[in-house]
Amino acid sequence: MNPEEIKKIIENVIDSKFENYWVFLLLSVILSLVTVFLFQYLKNKGENYATKQDIANITRKIEDVKAEVQNQQDVEKQKRQLKYDAILKSLTLMDAHLSHLLIPNEGQKIKIQHATTEEARKCHSSLILTCETTEILELFSKIMFGQNVPKEEELPPTDLLNSYRNLVRKELGFGNEIPLDREKAWFGYGNFENENTNV
Numbered sequence: 001m002n003p004e005e006i007k008k009i010i011e012n013v014i015d016s017k018f019e020n021y022w023v024f025l026l027l028s029v030i031l032s033l034v035t036v037f038l039f040q041y042l043k044n045k046g047e048n049y050a051t052k053q054d055i056a057n058i059t060r061k062i063e064d065v066k067a068e069v070q071n072q073q074d075v076e077k078q079k080r081q082l083k084y085d086a087i088l089k090s091l092t093l094m095d096a097h098l099s100h101l102l103i104p105n106e107g108q109k110i111k112i113q114h115a116t117t118e119e120a121r122k123c124h125s126s127l128i129l130t131c132e133t134t135e136i137l138e139l140f141s142k143i144m145f146g147q148n149v150p151k152e153e154e155l156p157p158t159d160l161l162n163s164y165r166n167l168v169r170k171e172l173g174f175g176n177e178i179p180l181d182r183e184k185a186w187f188g189y190g191n192f193e194n195e196n197t198n199v
Helices: 004-018 021-101 117-130 136-144 157-172
Strands: none
Touching: 021 117, 021 136, 021 157, 117 136, 136 157
């Protein structure tokens, strides 16, 4: 194609442009509207996509927080169960200890209860690991190992047991201290026992 042919094509386009002015104008308006609509449509799609992304991020963060809270609750629940088990075991060990320590009054019996040293060690370690305060540990030791005071200053073991029970209530969040009767603090023997068991 030479320059003369190009010039002729441009002139024909310009001449035909003026003949189809109204068509050109109409097409320009339609094209402008389609462009505006398309721009607006794509803009909304982009905003919706961004909103969906934001919602997905927020949802993911909420789920992460929920999972973390659930994990913490599970850990606390497990810690509480370990503490509960240790404290309950300590009370069982105290019962066994008292069954060998207390001397029955005339006409009374005490059913001897047994426990192992291994059970006592495990319980003691569990109390150390799970209890919030040292009061329970100190009183547990005082009951199990003796009071380390002159005989005339010793408290009755059942008073110590009642104090321990109230410390347990406090440690486990079961409420305030309750008054406990020294004389009815511990079962030595139940009338419901089978007479064929060891006394």
